[in-house]
Amino acid sequence: MRITGNHAALALEGRLDVRTAADARARLHQAVDGGFGDLVLDLARLEFWDATGLGVIMGTHRRAGRIGRRLVLRSVPAQLQRLLVATRLHRILAVEGVVAEPRGATLPAL
Numbered sequence: 001m002r003i004t005g006n007h008a009a010l011a012l013e014g015r016l017d018v019r020t021a022a023d024a025r026a027r028l029h030q031a032v033d034g035g036f037g038d039l040v041l042d043l044a045r046l047e048f049w050d051a052t053g054l055g056v057i058m059g060t061h062r063r064a065g066r067i068g069r070r071l072v073l074r075s076v077p078a079q080l081q082r083l084l085v086a087t088r089l090h091r092i093l094a095v096e097g098v099v100a101e102p103r104g105a106t107l108p109a110l
Contacts, residue, residue: 003027005042007035013045016053024053028060032069039064040096044075054083061093072096 001020002013010031016024032039041057049057061071072094076084081098084090 007031007039008037009040009042011042011045015047016049016056018050018052021052021056025056025059028056029063032060032064032067036069038070038072040072040074042074043077043080046077046080049080058089070094
């Protein structure tokens with residue numbers, strides 16, 4: 001897992017799962033606490049997230065809301081968008097843009 005950016009915009013790359021959750025949570029919370037306005041998470045290069053990773057995103061969303069900020073997910077990969085829809089979290093989280101799947105691509109089961 002690699003996170004780059006600042007207190008207004010971060011890009012997540014790799015896997016957000018049980019192994020990377022603690023470090024990701026600390027970095028995301030630091031970004032929330034250190035800025036103002038929207039915090040944009042670019043997920044275009046995020047390969048996978050599991051339930052723990054999704055919990056990190058939701059915890060960051062709640063933390064941002066408590067201090068008057070909004071968490072915005074940008075460039076969400078299609079398979080991750082499907083998970084947001086299946087869990088109905090797409091109704092709670094601000095999502096801007098979904099990355100289309102390449103034609104004929106087969107996706108791993110979630």
